[in-house]
Amino acid sequence: MSVNTMKAAVLDKPLDMNVKDVPEPEIKEDEVLIKVYCIGICGSDVHYYEHGKIGRYEVKEPLILGHEMAGEVVTVGKKVNNLHKGDRVAVEPGVTCGRCEYCKEGRYNLCPDVVFMATPPVDGAWAEYVAVRSDFVFPLPDEMSYETGALLEPFSVGMHAMNRGKIKPSDRLLITGLGPIGLLAIQSAQLYGVKEIYATDVVPYRLELAKKLGVTEAINPAEESLSERLNTLTNDKGITASIETSGNSQAVNDVLTVTKRGGRIVLVGLPAVPEVGIDVTHVVDSEYDVYGLFRYVNTYDPAIQGLKDQQIDIEQVITDRFSLDQIGRAVEKASNEKDTSIKIMIYPNGE
Ligand SMILES: [Zn+2]
Ligand SMILES: [Zn+2]
Secondary structure, three states, X not given: OOOOEEEEEEEEEOOEEEEEEEEOOOOOOOEEEEEEEEEEOOHHHHHHHHHOEEOOEEOOOOEEOOOEEEEEEEEEOOOOOOOOOOOEEEEOOEEOOOOOHHHHOOOHHHOXXXXXXXXXXXXOOOEOEXXXXXXXXXXXXXXXXXXXXXXXXXXXXXHHHHHHOOOOOOOEEEXXXXXXXXXXXXXXXXXXXXXXXXXXXXXXXXXXXXXXHOOOEEEOOOOOOHHHHHHHHOOOOOEXXXXXXXXXXXXXXHHXXXXXXXXEEEEOOOOOOOOOOOOHHHHHHOOOEEEOOOOOOOOHHHHHHHHHHHOOOHHHHEEEEEEHHHHHHHHHHHHHOOOOOOEEEEEOOOO
16 A cells, blocks of 8 residues: 655754655544644654753654644544544644543643654654644634634643633733743733733833733833833722743743732743742732643633634734745744744745
8 A cells, every 4th residue: 555645844864954755644443634734843842852852751763743733634534423534624733532530520721641743753743744633623714824723722722821821811921931922911911901011021022012012011121220210100009910931030030929819820931940039928918829830621612712703813923924845944944043932923824
């Protein structure tokens, strides 16, 4: 039997990415084959490209990266009844076991047996085709672009941060760090009806982008006192909830300082070194609720519905577009121009 081949970008070893012909994935009965039209470059992809590992996950065999995608269903497995050939879809890239305690209690993002794309040894989808279990595939409304479909993955992190932090419209919300996650968290907050959103970063381009997205104020804490500025802006009422996405130790301490007593803090960003000094007395005395966050859970359906209903344009975070053949340039750009290349999109089957 002859095997069909497809083009895929394969990370052979750190800093060595090659577009090759590889076997097209064969679908199982409960899977669909998706023709990938748009797929993002994520910080984790760049990290694997640069270092070959993240924590305990190490690239030991050649690996296809990429996990933020949308495309068209081209083949449907025998047991699939929720999708049809020709459906335009977004993919949630972590397929869980459905049986463990976490899965059963609705926190499947913590499933120990999750199979997550582009996390060694599981291949991702910087490729022409990918096979995905059908319950992690979500049809897109006609008017929703493949770009928005692909962005649902990082957007989901923002939405999960809102859920973790119990964010409500009346919050005075601070978002620190304006990479893709921070910027999409701003738009998640808007989806949740938050009106007062303050954002911080030290990169002017990113602050400008946050302003374009409609934040109340974008502040550079390297240039002025964040707490004084926030006091002025909130009429001394203070910040009721914070989402920290940068992983910068100063930013972690900033949210632990400027959030008012009784406030909620969601820590999303991973610091370069795991331990960051914090004033525990202040955390205790302030009776903060501090939440960690891992990926997201049950966000795709509400994200699709919410973005459609409220017509929030999350494509504004896309700064660059490349074909699959240009993947080397694209990843180098993502690696070297982090300040100004926010979200880079790859088009494995042409634009
Ligand atoms: Zn991602
Ligand atoms: Zn599970």
